[in-house]
Amino acid sequence: MLYHLYVKDLALIESSEVEFGEGLNILTGETGAGKSILIGSINLCLGSKANKDMIRNGKEYGFVEIVFGGLTEEQEAFMRSLDIEPEDGQIIIRRKISTTRSEIKINDETVTLAKLRKVAEQLIDIHGQHEHQSLLRDGYHLKVLDDFQQKETGSLRLSVSGKYREYVQLKEKLDSFNMDESQRQRELDFLKFEIEDIENAELKEGEEEELAQRYKKYQNIQKIYGSVQKARAVLDQVDLSSAIKSIQDALGYDDSLQNISDSLYDLQTISEDTVRELDHYLDKNDFDEEDFQEVTERLDYIRGVMAKYGGTVDKTEKALVEKQERLKLLEDYDEERSKCEKTLDKTKSELLKLCSELTNARKKGAKVLAERIRTEMTEMGFLDVKFELAFTELSEPGSNGIDEVHFVVSLNPGEPLRPLSDVASGGELSRIMLSIKTVLADTDEISTLIFDEIDTGISGRTAEKVSEKLKKISMSHQVILITHLPQIAAKADEHFCIEKLAESGHTHTNIRRLDEDESVMELARLLAGGRVTDAVLANARELKSLAKGASKEV
Template identity: 50%
Template sequence: MLLGLHVKNLALIEKAEVEFTGGLNILTGETGAGKSILIGSVGLALGGKASKDMIRQGEDSALVELAFSVDDEKKKNALEALDIAPDEDGLLIISKKITPSRTVSRINDETVTTARLKAVTGLLLDIHGQHEHQSLLHKQKHLEILDEYSRNETENLKRDVEEGYRKYQALREKLSGFHLDEETRKRESDFLRFEIQEIENAAIRPGEEEELSAVCRKFSHSRKIAEAMQTAFMAVDGADLGRAVKHVENAAAYDENLNDILKELSDAEDILNGVARSISDYMNEMEFDEETFKQTEERLDRIRSLMAKYGNSEEAVLKSLEEKRERLQELENYEELAALASRELEAQTRSMEQLCGTLSEARKRAARVLEERIGAELMDLNFLHVDFRIDVRDLEHFTAQGADEVEFMISTNPGSVPPRPLGEVASGGELSRIMLAIKTVLADTDDIPTLIFDEIDTGISGRTAQKVSERLSYIAGKHQVLCITHLPQIAAMADTHFEIRKTVENGKTSTRIHKLGKEEQTEELARLLGGAEITGAVLENAREMKRLAEKKKRELLEERNVI
């Protein structure tokens, strides 16, 4: 779960430290206090786009840091598959630093790309805001939700379908290559034979171009080499170390301390004599044959010409040769191979029909159960009259997800108006409640440990707000939930309650957050209930609301067989 959030120099936030708990974490505050900034900072750390304008005025950089605790072995294995591992205590730190010139994301101090970051955080946390609610307008999202609900039944089937689809597409592409008439095949075959013969006749070998280049370089500069080596030989041969050895040897007869110098001079004389012999041997063996030089240049030109046509190395040219041989063999057995490819595609098509059919039946069975459960949840969320359906329709083509199109349909006036697509019927507030109903149903199967709900209370109040609060508490029985709200009915259900407040110090505006104690929670509920003036009656109303919320939470726990 999400253990804590650290934010520094982001927009109105100078510094904020939050330690979250399990269950339902509620965040409240006055309008404009910075609630959206705080949740937005989480989105930034998870891979959201950041700009230098987000840096607090007068500061050089901004920082967002999330601390996760990962205890589940399945999650650890999934993270390890992404080459990410929590420390020995199961701690995973995700941070994003924003500067005017760049943005850097890190996981446990290792810099990561945005794509890798999103893959990791997608396993740990899910944010449900207005954008997520709007995703319900897209049919692809409906398929994802159905597959998530039916994961135990469909996961292996989906894997088989995806693998089968890859084979199907490969065979379609292969068969599409068999479209040449006899004359075109003859022309291509003749050209391939020419190219194959050209490469084979050259008989090149790996590394030959580099070797020949070195030989040509030597031939091209043979005069300069000879002149340089002659000068070197004269310099070495003219060094009169023998005379120096003789003089030191005479002096050493009177002072034995000179023996070390004598030995060093003798060794140097031996080395120089050896170098002189080596230079002499090199010069004696050095030959320049104009014909050999010409043949070497011609061979080098031929190899480079082949590399320009067939690859940038000898290995690439030889690989091209093998590919051309295979293509020629294919053309020479064209009719037979085309028939074989057609039979293979027909067989794979039948296999895909069977796989997709099995998957579709599993989805349809799951859809009947899921639509009933979501419908019941919607009724409990104050959709007084609702007909919710999940249509699973057959596609006329295969996809990597099967051959189904899934769409959620709803009618809030059953009997008079048939169910229609969500986008044609549901308002923004209704979409948020539908998403909450879906998350409630998926609470037992969804394995993402932390859920954040932003704008879940859009367009609701009264009894509906109470029902929403109960569903959030229900979900919090299986997940860590963070929720920003302005409704007292939802805030009263908090297991942990935070207040976000805007302050002005030394002419600077800052957003701060702190955890509320029991009495402070009552006062915050009173503020949400009564507005600017908090009377004794409002406070007592807040206390009663909190007592009823605690009673309801105990009932929900009993309902889930936790107590």
């Protein structure tokens, strides 16, 4: 959810900080107070285009920071797939715009605008401004249907996706059968040469290390001999016999020297054995010029072969297997191509069959979904609405089937069904999205929803219905809503006021959280639209009380 918003020097906002809560967060304020600036600031941190005109007059730059927390495991995994590591389970997005450039950081790492948008799509959904509405995004309508039918079509969609991957791999394999006879013959000859080159090397695991050790020894034989001879000479100079005789003389007077005497005898034995071993080493390790030449040539040869085919014995052996398989394919080229074509045709038929099953299942669910959304829309003021999901077949199947799905709607009697983007205004789109979110309340993975202009053109019973829907959604999502209707504002879990202030000769917008009494006063202002009387205040308190009672029943 969205925990924190900080805005500095954007439009009328000099400096403002907001701590949002769970559930339903309501923002109210007089017309022109700067509610659109608030949404624009959040949009900047979600990837909207930066406009230098947004910078507060006389300032060098504007700055926005938003903090998200309470991420799901899926959201954290997605962030890590983009090389973004959540800090204490939080994602902190900062955006700074100046007259010359825009700077974007996520958890103190500079990111591109494209990456910011990918992150934002997983965290928050803003409804009300066309350029940020999921309802107008390609593929969203099909996603809504699939989310609604997760239990019914989830396993079938996985089967389609798996079969599609198989189909793509076979297409790529068939595309590789594109060489003429002369190309095939040249590659055959080269493969035979490479295979023979590897096989002749008769590589063995550990051979290179053994040869390298022997080569190192031959290269340094003179140093080795000199060091061994020096060690032998040192041992010759040690007169252990005299030491033993002296201790033996003393032993006759002090038995406690027995252990030292025994140790000296052991040292003498070890010294004599070591001298014999050194003599043996010097005798048998004569430099063998012929063996040195063989070691050098073999080491150079196998290293040369491995360098060409992978660098290690294991990688070279894998390369050999791959080349042998490629050789067999080229030797049976026409037969393998024919076999691949048949397998591809069979796989495509299986894929299309699965796609057809998925389409049929989707169409059944689409009727149920459309009716539920239509019912919700009717309760939110769309009196004679028609709502359907229109299916179009793609020219080729994809990983998600062969369906393209679009919401089509008729908002007025006698009008034909048309795409949402051709029919609905910003406020209408928001209420339609609210209808969809109500139906999908238990399946939507995006935790924070922001609604703007959702109450445009509604009042009375419709406003009450909209407020009930919002409250229901806020049970499972964080909802942030800008409204001018007291019926909706009364249901706030957190109520904020956006106000424009004139101080010291300049104007600025401030956002502050309201306590219970202040919230009632703001409701009274919304109810009265002017002078707040005791009767209006009593009405506001009753509205707040009724909203609390209704909330307990949701």
